Amino acid sequence: MATASKRVALLGATGSIGRQALEVIEASPTLEVCALSSGSQPLDDLAAAHGVEHFEVGGDLASLLDAAEPDLVLNAVVGFAGVGATLWALEHGVTLALANKESLVAAGELAVAAWGRGGGLLLPVDSEHSAVFQCLEGRSRETVDSVVLTASGGPFRNRSLDELESVSVEEALAHPTWSMGPKITIDSATLANKGLELIEAHFLFGVPYERIEVVVHPTSVVHAIVRFRDGAALAHLGYPDMRVPISFALGYPDRPATPIPSLDLAAGMTLEFRAPDLGCFPLLRLAREAGVRGGTYPCAFNAANEVAVAAFLDGRIGFLDIAALVERALAEASGSAATDLEELVEADAEARRLTEGRLATA
Ligand SMILES: NC(=O)c1ccc[n+]([C@@H]2O[C@H](COP(=O)([O-])OP(=O)(O)OC[C@H]3O[C@@H](n4cnc5c(N)ncnc54)[C@H](OP(=O)(O)O)[C@@H]3O)[C@@H](O)[C@H]2O)c1
Numbered sequence: 629m630a631t632a633s634k635r636v637a638l639l640g641a642t643g644s645i646g647r648q649a650l651e652v653i654e655a656s657p658t659l660e661v662c663a664l665s666s667g668s669q670p671l672d673d674l675a676a677a678h679g680v681e682h683f684e685v686g687g688d689l690a691s692l693l694d695a696a697e698p699d700l701v702l703n704a705v706v707g708f709a710g711v712g713a714t715l716w717a718l719e720h721g722v723t724l725a726l727a728n729k730e731s732l733v734a735a736g737e738l739a740v741a742a743w744g745r746g747g748g749l750l751l752p753v754d755s756e757h758s759a760v761f762q763c764l765e766g767r768s769r770e771t772v773d774s775v776v777l778t779a780s781g782g783p784f785r786n787r788s789l790d791e792l793e794s795v796s797v798e799e800a801l802a803h804p805t806w807s808m809g810p811k812i813t814i815d816s817a818t819l820a821n822k823g824l825e826l827i828e829a830h831f832l833f834g835v836p837y838e839r840i841e842v843v844v845h846p847t848s849v850v851h852a853i854v855r856f857r858d859g860a861a862l863a864h865l866g867y868p869d870m871r872v873p874i875s876f877a878l879g880y881p882d883r884p885a886t887p888i889p890s891l892d893l894a895a896g897m898t899l900e901f902r903a904p905d906l907g908c909f910p911l912l913r914l915a916r917e918a919g920v921r922g923g924t925y926p927c928a929f930n931a932a933n934e935v936a937v938a939a940f941l942d943g944r945i946g947f948l949d950i951a952a953l954v955e956r957a958l959a960e961a962s963g964s965a966a967t968d969l970e971e972l973v974e975a976d977a978e979a980r981r982l983t984e985g986r987l988a989t990a
Contacts, residue, residue: 629855636681637663637696637714639689641674642703643935644809644872645727645753648673649702652875652886655783659878659958665689667709689713693722701877702753703728711735715969721746725877727753729828730934734927735972736831737965750832751877755831756825757850758873759864759901764833767856767869774833774859777825777906778845780805780868782817785844789794789908795947797940805848805868814937819948821903823915824933827926832877843901844913849891850899865891910951918958922963923973925958931979932957939987949990957982 636653640646641664653659663682664671664682668864671683682696690712697966701717702725703710711726715735717724720740732739736794743750752758764772783802798819801810806818807883815821822842829840848868855861866872869888876883891897906913911933936950945953957979967970 633658633660635660635662635699637693637698637701639665639702640706641702642666642669643706645704648822649704649874650872652871652878656884662698663692665692674746690716694875698722700725703731706809708734708930714739715742718742718748720819721744721748723749725749725751725753729754729824730930731822732831733827734930734976736827736926738969738972740831751880752832753873753877754828755870755873756852757829759828759878760833760854762864763852763862765853771832773855773857774839774841774843775829776843776920777822777829777835778850778852779819779842780848781844781846784817785846792947797943800947810941814940818911819909820911820915820933823912826915827919837916842904844904845901849897850942911954914958921963923963925961925963927972927975928957928961928963928979929954931976931986932983933985935980944987953983953986956986
């Protein structure tokens with residue numbers, strides 16, 4: 629008997645995750661694309677190739693999703709622009725495969741409330757969170773002691789603060805283990821990405837911040853570890869390739885085959901872990917502080933970081949200025965909790981204004 633297809637709305641289809649997701653979908657007999665979106669790149673050819681009627685360039689993602697009625701939304705938009713789609717899927721109880729971590733960071737409390745009302749599945753695509761999800765499956769939360777997220781440490785993990793002062797955009801874009809879009813690649817170099825992931829993990833798994841640890845693990849083979857109360861720890865291992873967590877989320881719960889090879893342990897493998905250097909990479913500390921303060925501080929952290937990363941990529945500021953700008957925005961942001969999307973958008977805009985203002989006078 630033929631299996632019914634799962635209709636996937638692929639948001640951010642032209643990006644790094646979007647393109648890899650298309651590869652996974654094209655190889656699957658049970659997945660089909662029903663909607664596509666991009667920020668500015670045209671989608672006509674892609675839509676025609678996949679027979680997709682619903683597509684949107686830089687427009688309103690909630691209306692696109694209303695029209696397409698997907699079974700699953702893969703949110704691979706970059707940045708705060710993904711918030712509306714995340715809230716739409718959670719509120720409607722439509723399975724959400726979430727790559728767009730910024731939306732859960734910025735809208736964490738609203739998203740968790742919408743998820744509770746909608747009652748659908750929220751499947752992380754971030755490799756670390758996919759790993760935690762898998763280590764936690766079928767286990768009750770009371771048995772969990774703590775969660776460990778691994779960080780490659782980025783291209784600058786062995787640099788001193790003095791050396792970081794003058795690193796170039798090209799050096800920051802050369803990630804040692806993952807090939808990704810420009811914004812997340814810079815976030816990986818500053819460790820803001822791990823800060824965003826820390827907040828994302830808090831909202832996804834309901835684990836308090838003091839029970840989420842970040843360790844540097846240069847080869848990115850262990851994606852996450854969950855420690856349990858009996859002293860056991862489960863780890864998730866695999867070569868760093870985003871098609872694995874994308875396939876896991878799109879195919880859930882079937883764990884379809886992928887072309888990625890299994891781990892070759894006999895070829896030799898070093899599993900090294902160490903504490904991150906918060907002096908050189910203050911954005912990880914700032915993210916944790918924003919998460920613990922709650923309210924719209926995580927939203928302000930994300931907004932200021934987005935503005936600062938764009939300015940760094942444009943050559944307007946240096947690498948270390950990114951953290952300085954975010955720290956300043958967090959000091960000045962009101963941080964009060966948002967009760968709806970409108971208030972959240974205002975908190976995001978406030979942090980952007982504060983950061984743009986600093987940039988203009990720098
Ligand atoms: N890449 C990875 O390996 C990886 C791993 C884990 C998590 N993630 C997360 O996945 C998300 C996507 O990352 P990526 O690396 O795939 O980014 P990317 O390559 O920069 O792609 C971003 C996608 O979002 C679209 N977009 C940009 N601005 C938009 C806007 N204002 N409104 C609507 N759509 C917009 C882009 O369209 P255009 O092409 O038209 O600009 C593109 O399709 C991020 O949240 C990232 O943190 C990525």
